Amino acid sequence: xxxxxxxxxxxxxxxxxxxxxxxxxxxxxxxxxxxxxxxxxxxxxxxxxxxxxxxxxxxxxxxxxxxxxxxxxxxxxxxxxxxxxxxxxxxxxxxxxxxxxxxxxxxxxxxxxxxxxxxxxxxxxxxxxxxxxxxxxxxxxxxxxxxxxxxxxxxxxxxxxxxxxxxxxxxxxxxxxxxxxxxxxxxxxxxxxxxxxxxxxxxxxxxxxxxxxxxxxxxxxxxxxxxxxxxxxxxxxxxxxxxxxxxxxxxxxxxxxxxxxxxxxxxxxxxxxxxxxxxxxxxxxxxxxxxxxxxxxxxxxxxxxxxxxxxxxxxxxxxxxxxxxxxxxxxxxxxxxxxxxxxxxxxxxxxxxxxxxxxxxxxxxxxxxxxxxxxxxxxxxxxxxxxxxxxxxxxxxxxxxxxxxxxxxxxxxxxxxxxxxxxxxxxxxxxxxxxxxxxxxxxxxxxxxxxxxxxxxxxxxxxxxxxxxxxxxxxxxxxxxxxxxxxxxxxxxxxxxxxxxxxxxxxxxxxxxxxxxxxxxxxxxxxxxxxxxxxxxxxxxxxxxxxxxxxxxxxxxxxxxxxxxxxxxxxxxxxxxxxxxxxxxxxxxxxxxxxxxxxxxxxxxxxxxxxxxxxxxxxxxxxxxxxxxxxxxxxxxxxxxxxxxxxxxxxxxxxxxxxxxxxxxxxxxxxxxxxxxxxxxxxxxxxxxxxxxxxxxxxxxxxxxxxxxxxxxxxxxxxxxxxxxxxxxxxxxxxxxxxxxxxxxxxxxxxxxxxxxxxxxxxxxxxxxxxx
Numbered sequence: 001x002x003x004x005x006x007x008x009x010x011x012x013x014x015x016x017x018x019x020x021x022x023x024x025x026x027x028x029x030x031x032x033x034x035x036x037x038x039x040x041x042x043x044x045x046x047x048x049x050x051x052x053x054x055x056x057x058x059x060x061x062x063x064x065x066x067x068x069x070x071x072x073x074x075x076x077x078x079x080x081x082x083x084x085x086x087x088x089x090x091x092x093x094x095x096x097x098x099x100x101x102x103x104x105x106x107x108x109x110x111x112x113x114x115x116x117x118x119x120x121x122x123x124x125x126x127x128x129x130x131x132x133x134x135x136x137x138x139x140x141x142x143x144x145x146x147x148x149x150x151x152x153x154x155x156x157x158x159x160x161x162x163x164x165x166x167x168x169x170x171x172x173x174x175x176x177x178x179x180x181x182x183x184x185x186x187x188x189x190x191x192x193x194x195x196x197x198x199x200x201x202x203x204x205x206x207x208x209x210x211x212x213x214x215x216x217x218x219x220x221x222x223x224x225x226x227x228x229x230x231x232x233x234x235x236x237x238x239x240x241x242x243x244x245x246x247x248x249x250x251x252x253x254x255x256x257x258x259x260x261x262x263x264x265x266x267x268x269x270x271x272x273x274x275x276x277x278x279x280x281x282x283x284x285x286x287x288x289x290x291x292x293x294x295x296x297x298x299x300x301x302x303x304x305x306x307x308x309x310x311x312x313x314x315x316x317x318x319x320x321x322x323x324x325x326x327x328x329x330x331x332x333x334x335x336x337x338x339x340x341x342x343x344x345x346x347x348x349x350x351x352x353x354x355x356x357x358x359x360x361x362x363x364x365x366x367x368x369x370x371x372x373x374x375x376x377x378x379x380x381x382x383x384x385x386x387x388x389x390x391x392x393x394x395x396x397x398x399x400x401x402x403x404x405x406x407x408x409x410x411x412x413x414x415x416x417x418x419x420x421x422x423x424x425x426x427x428x429x430x431x432x433x434x435x436x437x438x439x440x441x442x443x444x445x446x447x448x449x450x451x452x453x454x455x456x457x458x459x460x461x462x463x464x465x466x467x468x469x470x471x472x473x474x475x476x477x478x479x480x481x482x483x484x485x486x487x488x489x490x491x492x493x494x495x496x497x498x499x500x501x502x503x504x505x506x507x508x509x510x511x512x513x514x515x516x517x518x519x520x521x522x523x524x525x526x527x528x529x530x531x532x533x534x535x536x537x538x539x540x541x542x543x544x545x546x547x548x549x550x551x552x553x554x555x556x557x558x559x560x561x562x563x564x565x566x567x568x569x570x571x572x573x574x575x576x577x578x579x580x581x582x583x584x585x586x587x588x589x590x591x592x593x594x595x596x597x598x599x600x601x602x603x604x605x606x607x608x609x610x611x612x613x614x615x616x617x618x619x620x621x622x623x624x625x626x627x628x629x630x631x632x633x634x635x636x637x638x639x640x641x642x643x644x645x646x647x648x649x650x651x652x653x654x655x656x657x658x659x660x661x662x663x664x665x666x667x668x669x670x671x672x673x674x675x676x677x678x679x680x681x682x683x684x685x686x687x688x689x690x691x692x693x694x695x696x697x698x699x700x701x702x703x704x705x706x707x708x709x710x711x712x713x714x715x716x717x718x719x720x721x722x723x724x725x726x727x728x729x730x731x732x733x734x735x736x737x738x739x740x741x742x743x744x745x746x747x748x749x750x751x752x753x754x755x756x757x758x759x760x761x762x763x764x765x766x767x768x769x770x771x772x
Contacts (some may be wrong), residue, residue: 272652353507365476674705
């Protein structure tokens with residue numbers, strides 16, 4: 001073999017060409033460009049060997065030269081020498097032919113040769129590999145039910161799997177475009193991604209279509225490879241969900257309109273009921289009549305609370321719920337709600353009491369009406385489900401939060417009832433009590449507290465009562481300063497309380513203690529005798545004795561057994577339920593210096609223990625529970641009587657507002673529709689005895705016009721030079737956006753029906769003081 005290499009080197013030196021070794025062949029891929037490989041392979045079968053294999057001639061020439069050289073050197077006779085010389089000449093001729101007539105085709109490899117391979121084998125191998133890969137991918141997509149399509153840069157289909165053929169109904173779609181088949185591409189906002197609808201034999205199918213641009217290795221051209229997944233079921237589900245969402249939104253809007261209409265229709269008669277009861281309370285009534293009147297007003301306010309709950313639930317569901325925080329007194333809010341519910345508790349022969357620790361700030365920033373609503377719902381539920389014992393309310397500060405705990409001695413709740421107690425339309429307890437409510441109160445209350453940034457939680461055990469805890473952050477107050485301002489208010493007071501054990505006596509004792517005093521609460525005559533003996537012996541310096549009316553007989557026996565106790569200078573206070581008050585003068589109650597009504601107010605207790613109040617406080621448990629006949633208010637300058645024009649189509653509401661204003665000395669005229677209002681304002685300028693209105697109080701919805709049109713006309717007339725006349729709108733629509741619309745239209749004040757008479761007069765005085 002070394003001789004062959006020497007001969008090859010000699011040929012290269014003498015002829016300037018590299019001779020191939022025997023059996024060698026040119027690399028077909030190096031000679032034929034890749035783009036022409038397939039076409040060249042197709043033509044191979046019809047070409048002569050020398051044309052099919054361009055390397056044949058140089059191979060024969062080289063082989064002839066080498067073969068001749070071997071024969072010449074082998075020592076054979078002359079005839080053989082002659083034949084060998086001919087072969088050699090043929091080899092030399094072949095070399096010359098190569099040098100003159102043959103050159104490798106453009107694109108050939110530098111080596112230009114491939115040893116021992118069939119010229120078309122590499123092309124066929126690559127084609128086979130691509131075919132196998134394509135077939136495998138097509139099989140996978142067929143199994144998944146996906147469409148797989150390959151298209152050229154003109155959009156014509158080159159390959160398509162069986163799913164595509166089945167969906168489109170074309171057995172051989174090669175050469176067609178998707179558009180020609182009827183496929184429409186819907187852009188979904190992402191590049192190379194489309195939504196495609198195909199009307200197949202199985203019905204209309206929706207596909208999620210993805211395009212990928214790839215380069216074909218055989219041809220070097222760009223191709224579009226597409227994969228599409230059937231999303232028909234998902235699309236149908238989404239469409240059904242969207243239709244359901246739209247139906248729900250339409251139902252929600254209808255519900256809101258219904259609630260707004262119903263609330264208007266309910267609030268109008270409620271305004272009359274509560275307004276007339278307020279006017280009735282200003283007349284002379286017997287104690288029994290006052291109790292009946294208080295019950296009637298409580299029922300009316302409970303109905304107002306129910307309407308508010310329904311409207312709040314609707315606004316929360318619609319995402320329109322808003323808080324209106326202001327600086328308020330938390331202790332008074334708690335005491336007011338407890339007093340409002342005391343009548344219900346006493347009717348069931350259970351107790352209710354509240355204590356606010358000294359560390360709770362007196363003034364805080366919060367939405368007082370919403371918190372009152374939460375307290376009314378939670379405490380009201382506790383009273384509703386408690387049949388023995390009572391309900392206690394305790395407020396304290398924990399870190400930076402106010403915590404209001406409501407505990408009852410009711411039947412408690414099971415784990416299942418506790419888990420759903422805050423769900424809408426869910427109620428615990430027996431069926432007869434479930435029928436007494438809507439099941440919305442606690443659900444709304446929790447959402448309101450979440451809007452506060454706080455929580456409403458519950459814990460309970462069957463047979464052991466329940467505990468609800470309201471927690472929300474302290475805002476707008478200094479906790480440390482609040483504690484200092486109330487600590488020690490009752491320092492030096494030592495109080496003996498003779499009362500049944502329960503929430504009322506516990507709240508009284510806790511209030512005295514948190515304010516710096518000492519309290520000894522006893523429930524039996526024997527226990528009272530022990531405390532009295534300590535006081536008489538000088539071991540205990542008592543200052544006050546508070547006797548519950550249910551233990552009055554025991555206290556009288558105590559005085560008989562220990563006459564020296566009667567000689568002690570102890571302030572004696574009689575504690576009664578509001579239902580037991582008779583209105584008799586204090587001097588008719590032998591042996592007592594003052595009266596108190598439970599549940600106690602902190603201020604009243606302090607005034608009694610400090611000797612600043614004698615006699616029974618008279619309170620109205622509905623109107624913020626403040627005294628209505630014996631309040632001592634700072635002197636204020638009464639406004640001059642003014643002409644007030646009332647536009648109200650409900651005669652009861654009109655009578656209520658007119659009576660309140662006339663009691664304050666104002667001249668009042670009433671009209672019952674927008675036409676009469678316009679006539680009174682614009683069409684009777686020279687009418688004799690005509691009232692020139694300095695204030696307009698109007699309903700929003702009346703016959704003969706629209707409240708917004710009235711406001712627009714009134715404000716337009718003022719731009720022409722007429723004086724500004726304030727407008728107070730009374731409406732049953734409690735939506736915040738309606739209030740904003742009214743203020744934007746020119747209203748000076750918006751009040752919700754039923755309007756509290758005191759608040760109404762406060763706003764009237766303010767508007768008259770600021771009129772132009």
